[in-house]
Amino acid sequence: MGSGQKPANLTMQDGKGNQQRVWDKLRECQGRISSNLISRKTGIHYRTVKRYMISLKKEGYLEQVGMYFGEPLYNLVKDSGVDFPKIIVGKKESYKETAKEIMWRGVRILGEFSAIDLVSLADVSTPIKLSTAQRFIKHLNRAGYFDLVGKPRPGTLSRYRLRRAMNAGPKTPIVQCGGQVFDPNFGKVFYPVLSD
Structure with missing residues (x-):
């Protein structure tokens, strides 16, 4: 969190981050669109909107x-659908699914799983370490x-099942400082319950 970014639960509205909200407005507003207009319609700071729109233009x-x-x-000349283009502002577009996105999708599909099962979902471009899968499972x-x-x-890994009530959608829960988890599907933070 030392990067100066606010926690996801403070920047998201209705489970959507700034780039998704800008993208939604761009798709909604047809015709001649300015950064100022999108900033006013979304309530997102003008410079944030402008930087993202410049990246979208590039x-x-x-x-x-x-x-x-x-x-x-x-x-808008290239509409990629409801999900915003994953562009690192100021850099080339190079979105690939993150390890956490792959694991979350696997948790939702597999039903019952262990950390090894989540590691096996990795592909060459996005490897998943066993320790990463174990940490992901531990926090959630x-x-x-x-x-x-x-x-x-003894000698085997624990197996888990996603609770039905926690399977609210495809967006990956975000582990924050202190182990709290912000779930953009619910639009709320879940705090860790530490057992004795």
């Missing part, structure tokens, strides 16, 4: 079609996401 999603009082006007388990399936035998 990647070919937006096309500049004019100026209005020194402000560039854009048209402490926040009440899983039920333990049986007692682990």
Whole structure:
């Protein structure tokens, strides 16, 4: 958290981060769109919107079609669907699914799993270490996401099952400082319950 970024639960609204909210407005507003307009409609700081829109232009999603009082006007020319283009502002677009996204999808699909099962979901471009899978499971388990399936035998890893009530959607829960988990599907924070 030392990067100066606010925790996800403080920047998200309705389970959506800034880039998703900007993208939704860009898709909603047809025609000549400015950073100022999107900033006003979303309540997101103007410079944040402007930086993201410049990145979208560089990647070919937006096309500049004019100026209005020194402000560039854009048209959306490449609509990639409801999910926002994952662009690191100021860098080339290079989105690949993160290890946590892969593990969360696996947890939702597999039903019953262990850390080894989550590691096996990795591909060459996104490897998952056993320790990463174990940490992911530990934090979500402490926040009440899983039920333990049986007692682990010596030399084997524990097996878990996602609780139905915690399977609210495809967006990956975000582990924050202190082990609290922000779930963008619920739009709320789940705090760890530490057992004795």
